[in-house]
Amino acid sequence: MEDKSERHYSPQKLPIFFAHCFMFLVILVVTLITMLSLFVRKTNFGPIISSNETLDFSTIPDYFVQFSDIHLTHVNPERTKHVITLFKYTKQVINPELLIFTGDIADASVTGSFFEIRKQDKRSWDTYLDVLSKSGLDQDCDIIDIPGNHDLYNIESEQSSSNYFPKYAHYQVTSMNVQSIVIKNKYNFIAVNPVSFPYISAPLGMMPFTPTDILDEMEKQLKDKKNYTNIIISHYPHFSTWTAHPNRMRDIYSKAQFFLCGHTHPSNAQIMHYGEVISVVTSPGSYSNNFGLVTIEKGAIIYHQITVNVDDDPEFNDYLAVTYPIPLQQLSRDQVFNKNQFPVRALGFSSKDLNLKLYIDDQLVGNMNLINRVKSNVGLYSYDVDVPDGQHKLKIEGDLTKEFEFFVGSKSPTIKESSNSVFTPYFFMGGVGALSFLILIRLIPFWLLCKEKLTEFEDFMFYGEGDIKWYHQMYLGPLYMICRLRKVPKSIYFTLIFMFVWYIPLPFYFTKIESKLATLWCWGYMSENTLFKFNTPLWFLLFYYLMVLLPLIDISGLAFEHTPLMVIHKVEFVLFCICIGIVFIAWILITTVAGGAFTVFTSFMLYFVVFAIVFIFCKIFIRPKIAVSSAAEPSY
Numbered sequence: 001m002e003d004k005s006e007r008h009y010s011p012q013k014l015p016i017f018f019a020h021c022f023m024f025l026v027i028l029v030v031t032l033i034t035m036l037s038l039f040v041r042k043t044n045f046g047p048i049i050s051s052n053e054t055l056d057f058s059t060i061p062d063y064f065v066q067f068s069d070i071h072l073t074h075v076n077p078e079r080t081k082h083v084i085t086l087f088k089y090t091k092q093v094i095n096p097e098l099l100i101f102t103g104d105i106a107d108a109s110v111t112g113s114f115f116e117i118r119k120q121d122k123r124s125w126d127t128y129l130d131v132l133s134k135s136g137l138d139q140d141c142d143i144i145d146i147p148g149n150h151d152l153y154n155i156e157s158e159q160s161s162s163n164y165f166p167k168y169a170h171y172q173v174t175s176m177n178v179q180s181i182v183i184k185n186k187y188n189f190i191a192v193n194p195v196s197f198p199y200i201s202a203p204l205g206m207m208p209f210t211p212t213d214i215l216d217e218m219e220k221q222l223k224d225k226k227n228y229t230n231i232i233i234s235h236y237p238h239f240s241t242w243t244a245h246p247n248r249m250r251d252i253y254s255k256a257q258f259f260l261c262g263h264t265h266p267s268n269a270q271i272m273h274y275g276e277v278i279s280v281v282t283s284p285g286s287y288s289n290n291f292g293l294v295t296i297e298k299g300a301i302i303y304h305q306i307t308v309n310v311d312d313d314p315e316f317n318d319y320l321a322v323t324y325p326i327p328l329q330q331l332s333r334d335q336v337f338n339k340n341q342f343p344v345r346a347l348g349f350s351s352k353d354l355n356l357k358l359y360i361d362d363q364l365v366g367n368m369n370l371i372n373r374v375k376s377n378v379g380l381y382s383y384d385v386d387v388p389d390g391q392h393k394l395k396i397e398g399d400l401t402k403e404f405e406f407f408v409g410s411k412s413p414t415i416k417e418s419s420n421s422v423f424t425p426y427f428f429m430g431g432v433g434a435l436s437f438l439i440l441i442r443l444i445p446f447w448l449l450c451k452e453k454l455t456e457f458e459d460f461m462f463y464g465e466g467d468i469k470w471y472h473q474m475y476l477g478p479l480y481m482i483c484r485l486r487k488v489p490k491s492i493y494f495t496l497i498f499m500f501v502w503y504i505p506l507p508f509y510f511t512k513i514e515s516k517l518a519t520l521w522c523w524g525y526m527s528e529n530t531l532f533k534f535n536t537p538l539w540f541l542l543f544y545y546l547m548v549l550l551p552l553i554d555i556s557g558l559a560f561e562h563t564p565l566m567v568i569h570k571v572e573f574v575l576f577c578i579c580i581g582i583v584f585i586a587w588i589l590i591t592t593v594a595g596g597a598f599t600v601f602t603s604f605m606l607y608f609v610v611f612a613i614v615f616i617f618c619k620i621f622i623r624p625k626i627a628v629s630s631a632a633e634p635s636y
Contacts, residue, residue, distance in 0.1 A: 008463065014470060015461040018477025027438070045273045048331050048412040050338035056298035057343055057382075060374055061323040062184070064098035065090055066292035068235070068262025069284035071150060072131060073107040074123035079286055080131060082310055086285055087135030089308045089316050093349050094293060095377055098183060099141050102262045102282065103148025103235025106164070108201075118201050119154045119514075120162040128168060143170035144181055146191045148235035148263060149208070154201045156514035178217040180225060187296070188228035190221050190256070194241055198513040198527045200520070206263075207425045208236060209524075209533040210243040215252055222255045229296065230256040237261045237281050238274040242425040250275040257334045258301050260292070269305045272417050276333040278303070295323040295347060299336035302326060318350035320400035327404045328391065331412050338410045340389065343382045344368065348400065351377045358383050359395040368396070428538040435545035439500055442553050447483035454483055484557025492556055492615075499549055508537055547583035551576040552612050559619045573620050580609055 070083050090096065106125045108118035132138040147165045155163045158176055166173040171181060176197075181189045194210040222230055232253060240263060243249050253259055254275030262282050264270075269292060270281040280303045283290035293304040304321045308314070324345045326335050346368065348354045356368040368381040389409040396402040407413065447454060457476045459465040468476065485493055507519040518527040522537045555576045584606070 010462070010464040012461050012464055015457065015468070015473050015477060018473045019457075019461060019480040020477075022474070022477050022481075043417060045415045045417060046331070046412050047414055048276075048333060048335075050410050050412075051299065051334050051336045053299045053334070053336055055300075055324075055336050055339060055342065057324070057345065059298070060372060060380060061345065061347060062187070062296045063094075063096065063321070063323075063347065064100060064294055065094055065096040066100045066102060066233075066260050066282055066294060067285045068102040068282040068292075069104040069148065069265060069286055070101070070128075071104055071107040071284070071286040072124055072127045073109065074121070074127050075109070076107070080127060082287065083285055084131050084134055085310045085314055086289070086291060086308055087131060087137050089306075089314070090291065091136045093316050093319055093377070094306075095349075095375060096293075097141060099137060099143045100189070100233060100260065101143070101145040102233055102260055103146055104150045104262065104284075104286075105145055105148070106151055106168075107286075108150045108153040118150075120151075120164055122164060125164045125168045142183065144189055144191065144233070145169050145171075146233055146235060147176070147193055147195075149195065149199075149206060152193075152195050152197075152199045154199065154513055156198045156516055158197055160197075160514060162514065175217075177214050178221060180221045182225070182228065186228060188221070188225040188230045190218060190230060190232045192218060192232060192234040194234075194236065196532060198516055198518070198532075200513060200518055200525050200527075200532070201511055207240050207242060207428075210241050210249060212243075212245065215243065215245060215249060219252050219255075222252065226255075229258075229301075231258045231260065231301075232256045232277075234259075234261045236263050237270075238279055239424045240264060253277055253279075254333075257332075258294070258303075260294070260303075269303065270418070271303060271329055273332065273415075278330055278332045293319075293321055295321050297323050297345065300324050300326050301335070302330055318348065318354075318400055320346055320348050320354075320356070320396065320402050322346045322394070322396070322402055322404075325394065325406040325408070328407050328412075329415060329417065331407060331415065337407055337412065340408060341384070341386045343384045344394065346381045346396065346402070347374070348379045348381055349377060350379065350399070352399075354379065354381065354400060355398040356381055356400065357397045358385075359393075359397065360385060360387060361392050362395070367398075425538070428542055431542045432538050432545065435542065435550070439545060439549060439553065441482050442485060442550075442557075443497055443500060445486070446479075447486035450479065450483075451486075454480060454486070481554070484554060484561065486557075487560040488556055489560075496549075496553055496556060499552070503541060503544075508540060543583045543586065547579045548609055551579045552609070555616055556612075559616050570620060573616060576616075577613065580613070 067086070072080060072083060090099070105128055106121070109121040109124065129138075132143075137143075145165075145168075151165050152163070157163070166176070173179065176195075177193050179191045181191060183189060192214070194208045194214055196211070218232075238250070238253060238259070238261075241249075254277050256277050259274060259277050259279040260282065261279070262284065264281055265284045265288075266281055267283060267288060268290065269283055272279050272281075278301070280292065282292045283305070285291055289308050289310050290305050291308075293306050295302050295304065300323065302321075302323060306319055309317065322344065324342065326337055331337055344358055346356070348356070348370075353370050354368075358365050358368050365385055366383055368383045370379050371382050372380040374380055387408055391405060391407050391413065393405050394403065453476070456466060457468060457473075457480055460468050461480075485496070503522045507521050509520055511518050511520060511525075513527055516527050518525050520537060522541050524531050524533040524537075526532070555572050558572055
């Protein structure tokens with residue numbers, strides 16, 4: 001073999017670019033475009049056919065209030081004060097007959113234990129009852145409360161003494177997974193909780209798996225109560241849960257008339273379609289100033305977001321909720337919107353008679369009339385209009401204001417709404433799959449098939465020997481990058497292979513669920529030889545592949561590549577350390593919020609990476625003059 005150290009080193013900029021930068025830039029651009037499209041992408045829904053149900057305005061509209069994610073705890077008086085203010089407004093201004101909590105009622109307490117992250121605390125549930133009592137909401141009001149992930153963290157079984165939810169719920173809990181609750185003999189609320197016991201601690205229960213038996217029970221409840229108005233209530237949005245039967249789950253939800261949830265803490269309520277049903281993710285009551293009001297006419301269900309002034313001396317302003325027509329974004333299969341002649345109806349939550357001027361398409365059509373004083377603080381207002389088919393703008397001015405677009409016709413236009421692709425379990429599954437492919441093409445020894453071509457390209461890149469056209473360099477450069485591991489010792493090569501597959505035979509870390517030991521794997525967690533499938537560990541695997549293993553593979557190959565490129569060695573090593581720093585800082589920040597930053601130190605990942613950093617640092621900085629040619633090349 002010719003001694004390359006005696007030849008004149010003459011690096012060629014273009015092939016070095018193709019071999020060291022081109023592939024990184026392509027991956028970076030594709031990743032940025034993909035992420036940007038996921039965040040800003042709009043999905044089209046419709047057109048929607050108007051329901052054939054007959055509109056009936058002979059009765060008073062029903063309404064109820066929804067809260068979600070209030071996260072009450074005895075150790076956070078500021079949050080308690082904030083929630084009390086929201087509750088007092090609800091009692092004094094809205095005064096509902098029905099109140100619904102869609103999960104994360106009590107905030108699981110941080111344990112401080114090395115093997116536990118959070119646990120249930122009776123004092124937090126006592127705070128919940130105390131807040132309801134101080135606001136007066138527990139008087140003359142039916143309450144439906146369902147559990148969220150924080151309400152069930154670290155519970156060993158449904159019969160566990162730390163399972164406080166059934167003891168503090170305001171109705172008789174007959175099932176922790178699916179339960180039908182009928183109100184006024186016409187509304188069937190189907191409470192859905194996909195979580196099974198034993199339930200692992202935070203932050204791992206964020207994307208639960210919905211098993212087949214829960215889908216079966218939901219379908220049965222909807223079939224048995226098909227003559228009711230069916231409203232599904234769950235803590236988890238459709239996009240944050242996953243199942244082996246996603247099409248079936250969508251079809252089951254589509255048989256309901258409305259779907260209310262929380263969990264993802266949007267700053268403003270997210271209103272979207274899931275199948276053919278309206279799905280609403282409500283803002284968290286723990287720190288936002290918003291909550292939900294749902295009004296129901298026969299043929300129209302509408303969600304309203306109410307924003308409260310929560311200053312030290314709040315003014316509880318009156319509120320106006322239009323109950324018909326239906327806002328354009330909330331049209332669905334079960335809404336009636338094909339009538340040209342109809343009354344514009346609104347509930348005015350005020351003890352005084354309101355002056356309300358009605359405008360259609362910026363034209364004044366008249367003053368709305370108070371036709372019924374529903375309660376001392378609630379009036380029903382109405383005004384008959386006749387509008388042609390098409391899209392229109394409704395505006396109400398006067399003592400209270402409201403403005404939105406609506407549609408009249410048998411078939412609606414296509415509706416654009418935001419996509420939540422980036423928050424779905426399937427996004428993380430796809431991301432892990434794509435990164436697995438990028439890692440595999442680096443680990444599979446393709447270089448055994450093209451040794452001579454790679455040597456020719458290397459001689460041209462470092463010494464200017466030969467002549468390779470630029471368009472050939474475009475594929476030889478990435479091939480050279482993919483085959484970077486061809487010169488590393490066998491020990492490092494097989495260590496990298498092990499680091500790629502270690503998550504299959506080894507757990508991420510160990511934890512406890514009350515008295516039971518649980519092991520966390522990429523595909524779920526195991527407790528007492530029982531597997532519980534869930535998706536959240538793929539978050540960590542995605543970080544690990546993208547920010548640790550891919551840079552580690554490239555820096556390992558570069559460390560044994562070519563001695564004169566020591567500046568590039570050092571630059572890439574610094575970039576590698578930055579990537580590692582980002583992933584572990586992100587892990588610590590995420591788990592600190594959940595009270596479990598120590599999980600970083602119970603993971604095998606940390607110790608693999610520390611070993612790699614020390615080894616490569618010694619190779620590049622402490623022994624920089626060792627020639628790569630002296631290192632034994634692997635023979636595969």
